[in-house]
Amino acid sequence: MKYQPPYIITPTILNLVAEISETIGRYTVLAEQSLTPRLRRENRIRTIHASLAIENNTLTLEQVTAVIEGKQVLGHPREIQEVRNAFAAYEALEGWNAGSERDLLSAHELLMRGLVDGAGCYRSGGVGIFQGKQLVHMAPPANRVPELMADLLEWLAMTTEHPLIAGCVFHYEIEFIHPFADGNGRMGRLWQTLILRDWKPLLAYLPVETVIRDHQKSYYQALAAADEQADATPFIVFMLSELLAAIRQATATDQVTDQVTDQVAALIRGIGNGELSSSDLMQTLGLAHRPTFRENYLNPALAGDWIERTEPDSPRSPKQRYRLTAKGRDWLQWHADQ
Structure with missing residues (x-):
């Protein structure tokens, strides 16, 4: 194996x-019992919404859900296409080999079909990452990308490192090499999910x-500190x-369906x-929009x-009003304490 990415296994990491x-043991047991197809789909939609929101996609969770369900949505065409592409990519996850x-x-x-020229190809030009007008990271030259990615993928295929690491x-x-003209953050998160899924399949549905x-x-x-x-x-x-926080959140109650x-x-x-009142x-x-409120908020909460x-x-x-149940108050208190 030619390449070894630079990192140190510290006591904190261990x-x-x-x-x-x-913690994953408890999550797996609960998920195997209770992670229904509906909940898996909901978690996947939450994953897609959050991953795209990190990249400044402004569609709400309701709009993302509507796009995936094939409904008409008022929004920027590019953002709608991003959602469609991301859903297709995550649905194809289990058919890919991470290495x-x-x-x-x-x-x-x-993931990037119809969004950038050269989707599915490594970039052909230089790229820098800016915060405002300040250059915070200059990626390696484009002519080095194929070699760097080949080394990285060979390392991933051969490493005996724990899948979490x-x-x-x-x-x-992926973020450092920045092999693509666009979509590097999305690809980094998608591929980490694939690696985790290969270790524990149910982690594909942990948002x-x-x-x-x-x-x-x-x-x-x-990223900057690294x-x-x-x-x-x-x-x-x-x-x-x-990841630990996400697993703990998923197992904070007695059932994953909660x-x-x-x-x-x-x-x-x-x-x-x-x-x-409503x-x-x-x-x-x-x-x-009252129907949206009832369908996505009120009825599921009840x-x-x-x-x-x-x-x-x-x-x-x-005179109808709504208040939290004991279960709802426990959830609110638990999240307030985090």
Whole structure:
């Protein structure tokens, strides 16, 4: 094996791998029992929404869901195409070999089809990463990209490193080499998911990207720290921490089916310790379309026993209000403590 990416296995990394390995056991048991096709699809949609949001796609989760369901959506055509492409790419995940250059290029072609010239090909020009007007990373010259990627893919195919670490290293190296004209961040996250999926298949449906999106500034800081240090160690620590957080969040309740969609989470937070009417809730959430509110927010929250009616015997009562159940209050308290 010719190439060895630069990183150091620190005690912090070893501890994170041990914690994740311990926690993943409980997640796997619960997921095998309760991760229904519907929930798998919902988690995949959340993953796609979060990964694209990191790249400044402005479509809401509801709009992303609608696009995937083939519905008409008012939005920028490029952003709609990004969603369609990402869903196709994640659906094709299990057919790819993480160490195959052909599969890597096929994935990029699927992910970036109709968005950039040369989708599925390595870049032919130089590229730099800027923050405002400041150059923060100059990627290697284009003529070195095929060799660098061949070395990296050979390392991935041959390494005996734990998949948790290998996935983080590959993700960082993709960001450093920047082999494509566009879509490098998306490809890094997609390929790390593939590596994790090869280790534990159910991790393909763990929406780690939602945690990264919530800590997006730290994500870029970890990349910058790894660049400055000239090895992937800071990024490995960051990504393992985010993965652990995502697994803990998924297993915070007794059933994986108790995972909360972003819409239901917003509803729970909107109610808080109060009692609100549906009109008050829509105003709090900034929603104007009542059917969307009922279908994506209110009904799932009621069905999941996260909220309850103050007038349970008269669902259509003009005095009807909604408040958190004990389960909803526990969820709110747990997330407030994180």
